[in-house]
Amino acid sequence: MSDNKSDKEQKDSPQAMETSGLSRRGxxxxxxxxxxxxxGATALGGAVMSRETWAAAVKDxxxxxxxAPGELDAYYGFWSGGHQGEVRIMGIPSMRELMxxxxxxxxSATGWGLTDESKHIMGESAKYRNGDCHHPHISxxxxxxxxxxxxxxxxxxxxxxxxxxxxxxxxxxxxxPNVQAIHGLRLQKVPYTKYVFANAEFxxxxxxxxxxxxxxxxxxxxxxxxxxxxxxEVAFQVIVDGNLDNTDADYxxxxxxxxxxxxxxxxxxxxxxxxxxxxxxxxxxxxxEAAVKAxxxxxxxxxxxxxxxxxxxxxxxxxxxxxxxxxxxxxSSDGKYxxxxxxxxxxxxxxxxxxxxDLFDGKLKDPRDVIAAEPELGLGPLHTTFDxxxxxxxxxxxxxxxxxxxxxxxxxxxxxxxxNIEFIKQKIDVQYQPGHLHASLCExxxxxxxxxxxxxxxxxxxxxxxxxxxxxxxxxxxxSGDEMKLVHDGPTFAEPHDCIMVRRDQIKTKKIWDRNDxxxxxxxxxxxxxxxxxxxxxxVIRDGNKVRVYMTSQAPMYGITEFxxxxxxxxxxxxxxxxxxxxxxxxxxxxxxxxxxxxxPMETSSITFTADKPGLHWYYCNWFCHALHMEMVGRMLxxxx
Numbered sequence: 023m024s025d026n027k028s029d030k031e032q033k034d035s036p037q038a039m040e041t042s043g044l045s046r047r048g049x050x051x052x053x054x055x056x057x058x059x060x061x062g063a064t065a066l067g068g069a070v071m072s073r074e075t076w077a078a079a080v081k082d083x084x085x086x087x088x089x090a091p092g093e094l095d096a097y098y099g100f101w102s103g104g105h106q107g108e109v110r111i112m113g114i115p116s117m118r119e120l121m122x123x124x125x126x127x128x129x130s131a132t133g134w135g136l137t138d139e140s141k142h143i144m145g146e147s148a149k150y151r152n153g154d155c156h157h158p159h160i161s162x163x164x165x166x167x168x169x170x171x172x173x174x175x176x177x178x179x180x181x182x183x184x185x186x187x188x189x190x191x192x193x194x195x196x197x198x199p200n201v202q203a204i205h206g207l208r209l210q211k212v213p214y215t216k217y218v219f220a221n222a223e224f225x226x227x228x229x230x231x232x233x234x235x236x237x238x239x240x241x242x243x244x245x246x247x248x249x250x251x252x253x254x255e256v257a258f259q260v261i262v263d264g265n266l267d268n269t270d271a272d273y274x275x276x277x278x279x280x281x282x283x284x285x286x287x288x289x290x291x292x293x294x295x296x297x298x299x300x301x302x303x304x305x306x307x308x309x310x311e312a313a314v315k316a317x318x319x320x321x322x323x324x325x326x327x328x329x330x331x332x333x334x335x336x337x338x339x340x341x342x343x344x345x346x347x348x349x350x351x352x353x354s355s356d357g358k359y360x361x362x363x364x365x366x367x368x369x370x371x372x373x374x375x376x377x378x379x380d381l382f383d384g385k386l387k388d389p390r391d392v393i394a395a396e397p398e399l400g401l402g403p404l405h406t407t408f409d410x411x412x413x414x415x416x417x418x419x420x421x422x423x424x425x426x427x428x429x430x431x432x433x434x435x436x437x438x439x440x441x442n443i444e445f446i447k448q449k450i451d452v453q454y455q456p457g458h459l460h461a462s463l464c465e466x467x468x469x470x471x472x473x474x475x476x477x478x479x480x481x482x483x484x485x486x487x488x489x490x491x492x493x494x495x496x497x498x499x500x501x502s503g504d505e506m507k508l509v510h511d512g513p514t515f516a517e518p519h520d521c522i523m524v525r526r527d528q529i530k531t532k533k534i535w536d537r538n539d540x541x542x543x544x545x546x547x548x549x550x551x552x553x554x555x556x557x558x559x560x561x562v563i564r565d566g567n568k569v570r571v572y573m574t575s576q577a578p579m580y581g582i583t584e585f586x587x588x589x590x591x592x593x594x595x596x597x598x599x600x601x602x603x604x605x606x607x608x609x610x611x612x613x614x615x616x617x618x619x620x621x622x623p624m625e626t627s628s629i630t631f632t633a634d635k636p637g638l639h640w641y642y643c644n645w646f647c648h649a650l651h652m653e654m655v656g657r658m659l660x661x662x663x
Contacts, residue, residue: 087500087509089116097462097523099475100158100172101496103127104517107153109174109185114462114473114523117498117510125183125192126153126176133619134192138594138628142544147181147197154178156519157207157268160187161215161251165273165467169528171251173218175207182207182220184254186541188532193541194254198247199325201259202226206268206351209251210307211466212275217257217307218249219278221266225287228322238287246280246305246332258314260332262303263287263341268350272375273357273467278305279373281362283347295366299343302351302362302373303332306382310338340381342389344371345396350405350458354414354429355469359394363403363416369396370403370416372432395436397445399425407461409471409501413447417456417476423449424459424476424499426506450506452497455479458520461501465522474499474506475521477514485513494518533604534623542626545596556598556626568592569633575608575621576600577648580641583656587633589663596628597621601647609644612658620645636662 089095095113098120103110107127111120128135128151135141141148153176161171172185180202184194198204201222210217222244225237236242246260246269264285271278285300286293310330313319319328332339345367352361353375360373374394380386402419409415416425431445455478462473481495493513499506535541537557549556552563554572560581563570569591574581575598587593599608599621610627611618614635621627643654 087115089113089118095526097473097525098529099521099523100160101477101514101518101521102155102158102174104156104519105152105154105178106516107155107176109155109158109172110518111190112521114475115498115500115509117496117512121190123185123190123192125174125185125195126150126155126179126181130618131620133627133629136617136629137619138545138630139542140192143192144195145197147179147195150179152178153181155183156205158520158522159207159209159465160522160524161209162211162466163214165211167463167466167468167524167528168214169524169530171215172522173207173209173251175204175220177203177205177223180204180222182218182249182254184251187529189535189539189541190531191541196249196254196256198222198249198256199327200228200322200329201245201247204247206266206280208270208278210271210275210278211273211353215251216275218251219269219271219280219305220247220249221269221280222247223265223267225265225284237289242287243333245329246278246303248307248310256327258310258319258328258330260305260310260330260338262339263333264300266303267348270351270353270360272353272360274375276307277375277378278307279303279351279353279360279362280305281344281348281351283349283365295347297346299345300348301341301343302348302360302371304340304342304360304373304378304381305332306338306340309382313338337382340378340389342371342373342392344393345369350403352406352408353465355408355410355464355467356412357467359429361406361414363406365402365404365419368398368401368403370399370406371396372429395433397427397432397436399427399446400449404456405458407459407464407474408469409461409464409474410469411471413471415459415461415474415501415506417452417459418449419455419457419479421449422454422456422478423451424456424474424506425449426501448505450499450508452476452478453484453495453511454482460521460523462523463525472500472502473523474501475523477518477521479517481513484511534602535625537624539625542628545626545628549596556596557600568594570594570596572596572598574598574600575610575643575654577606577608578643578650578654580643580654580656584659585656586659586661588661589633589636591633591660592630593633593658594628594630595641596626598626599623606647607645608647608654610641611644612641613639615639617641618644633658633660636660 097114099112099114101110109123124134155174158174160167186193203223205223206221209215225244228241248257250257264282267281269280280303284294288294314328319330344362347366348362349365350363362371372394377392400418400421404417406416426448427446435443456476459476463469476497478495496514498510560573608621619627619629639658
């Protein structure tokens with residue numbers, strides 16, 4: 023032997039398994055349908071590509087796909103930050119991180135979660151210091167991105183947030199009542215994004231008053247939630263059988279679909295794996311709207327939201343059995359199919375949207391009649407995306423691969439099993455255990471099949487070791503040709519769950535703030551009550567125990583450099599940045615008070631704190647703005663009570 027591996031190590035290696043004819047698929051075999059296989063197989067997750075092969079691929083990628091310094095990327099990418107609670111803006115194809123948008127997290131750089139403006143937007147949920155955001159999606163008009171909003175969910179605290187894409191800041195946040203754990207989220211595509219569709223994953227008892235653990239009876243259920251995208255209010259909710267996972271909508275505005283992995287309503291792993299088939303729930307949106315308009319709804323608890331019953335037998339829904347514990351739900355960009363990804367089955371289920379009218383009208387007696395095909399792709403299919411040329415791309419979690427397959431060929435193969443029609447066009451190893459993937463513009467009718475981002479859950483040996491907590495791994499592929507080609511392989515921090523890509527011309531951002539922007543409207547309203555002109559006045563308003571300090575900022579000075587308050591005063595500092603040149607951002611940081619915020623050009627920001635420490639306290643600009651930035655300071659004197 024020329025290396026130091028033992029005989030056993032060589033025999034057990036993935037390369038040896040492939041050479042001997044015992045592939046990962048063969049090794050796992052029929053056990054893939056069990057929870058044990060899902061848990062145990064992750065240990066096999068390494069793919070057969072060597073480090074040298076990857077290095078060569080990366081070298082080729084750099085030679086052909088580098089975005090040079092000063093050049094602009096062709097696409098914006100919006101990555102969820104997972105349990106970091108934020109959204110990250112990437113340039114595609116460079117994969118340069120451009121900015122982070124705090125949403126469900128606290129961010130000391132911008133002051134999100136600290137400023138009065140952000141707390142006003144977050145409402146009562148500002149008390150939560152965490153978030154778990156999963157699915158970012160951009161508003162549409164006529165099936166195309168309109169660049170107006172991005173919506174994102176918080177599974178941890180049952181919230182949905184909206185980000186204005188002209189300023190790249192969250193402007194609305196909603197806590198969804200009557201449910202727990204908002205997971206799957208998608209948008210109505212046509213005629214425009216009137217609704218945000220959001221799944222609540224976990225089944226809870228109703229009323230959920232602490233009297234019972236019972237979630238399996240009639241009053242134990244979860245709901246499909248439909249949110250008015252402009253008002254950011256829940257329009258209506260639909261009770262379902264089982265639980266809900268991921269969702270998507272069609273290109274007619276009529277149907278939405280959602281996967282269910284726990285049709286058993288079980289509370290343990292073995293119970294959730296009992297049924298060989300779970301289902302996809304189809305929601306008839308016009309029928310639901312009509313039922314609500316006709317008053318055929320109820321309410322739950324203190325909530326005024328209309329609730330309709332969409333459980334089995336309802337005219338509002340249909341349940342389509344699919345194998346097994348399905349996860350991702352994706353609408354093909356040609357509008358023909360809902361794709362339900364099997365997870366514990368090696369198959370995906372292609373639901374023919376054109377047949378759904380007949381299913382709802384009773385012309386099809388068997389819900390399975392809407393299944394166009396169930397092609398077998400590999401172990402652990404989780405999510406599917408599309409290139410606009412008839413091809414689909416599916417992540418195979420256990421195989422650590424992406425499968426490229428042709429949808430028309432898959433249907434022909436399903437209907438002609440004796441003809442040996444090959445529908446899988448390519449499989450490529452990814453590093454490792456991929457979850458979501460996303461092709462450029464794939465959720466729209468303009469899917470252009472240029473780029474494919476694959477979000478891998480584990481990185482293992484990919485990067486320099488950083489301790490027990492590993493980064494995850496994003497990989498970017500060029501899919502413009504017949505084969506997928508790797509162009510980027512890089513680490514990312516906890517946990518980019520999903521992403522979305524949009525052409526740069528579809529996003530129109532502001533360079534400086536409009537002075538009448540509603541984002542800081544509540545602060546402007548308070549200033550009017552106090553008789554303050556924000557653009558010119560530097561004044562201290564004393565209102566009993568409350569003190570409001572209005573100041574302007576213009577590099578390198580604050581309009582007020584000294585003010586005095588009493589111990590125990592509630593102090594609100596309101597700063598208006600008079601610099602009208604892009605990139606001249608100011609900050610305000612009060613030392614030893616946990617106070618920090620950003621004020622961009624022509625913006626007004628405010629922050630409230632208690633002056634509980636007698637003495638002199640400095641404040642300073644914490645965003646570099648000028649050659650004399652270090653001299654941009656002031657002092658607060660807190661007198662003893």
